[in-house]
Amino acid sequence: MPELPEVETIARDLDRAISGRRIAGAKLFWPKTFDVRGPSLRSLRGDRITRVHRIGKFVVMDLESGRHIAVHLRMTGQLIALANGSGRKAATDGAPRAPSDAKHTRLLLRFEDGGTLAFSDTRKFGRWRIVEGDVREALGIGVDPFDPALTPERLYELTRGRTTPIKTWLLDQRHLSGIGNIYASEALYDARIRPTRRAGRLSRAQSAALLHSLRKVMRKAISYRGSSVDDYVDGAGMPGEFQKKLAVYGRGGMPCRRCKTVIRRVVLAQRGTFFCPVCQL
DNA sequence: ATCAGCACCTGTTGGC
């Protein structure tokens, strides 16, 4: 469900909605949702959220105590700030139009002022954990695609000697963090690079083009508040708009928007991968 | 290093 643009959208929404709020308590409905490594859920009581931001595909809530709540939404996780404490019941006050549905609520954070942060997750893959110390290091993920330290030359260096397909390489969060299946296909299409190309065989020019396209596509996706292909909703429960702008993802069998060639679907690293066999070399 | 395969889960869709 969520890749960098979706997680960024949610984090920005939640930063506005819940920063400054003090936690009154947490309720866990599906035990595996909470990763028991690190401090307990109970220890959150009385702590205050100072900021919400994104690290890779994690929504990170900084706490007054110096700790951090790191949430990974995996495929179907949703984080929705509810104005009142509607709990597991569907919100009836009409505030969020698509409230996290009660049936799939896995964890709730209640705030002292009565507000609630609901974590809904149909497939139960999502995870919450509390981290002390350096978050990025604890999460074991690589450089952010928007980090200025990631230059075209740096991307070129990182891919040297790698024989795995570039699309597979992009999905490995230890290399770059935040890219998922949709935007890997989209960026490679934009950069006119075939997903099956060996990472180590990219030229300097292609590395530069790829970095440019990754940023361009994801920046645009953020401006459209993410892609709602299926379950994704923002921090208020509303879908994004970028799914209407996707150039190749999910368009197998349809004509390429550049050259009309039929878009092909192949499987790489067990994931559906879309590309134009003529435009992408 | 890297891959396939499977695991974790539930829901939707398409074919017969």
Place this chain on the structure above:
DNA sequence: TGCCAACAGGTGCTGA
């Protein structure tokens, strides 16, 4: 209508 297989935005583990 029913049934079943395939597939879904992600990641982690095992064994080759």
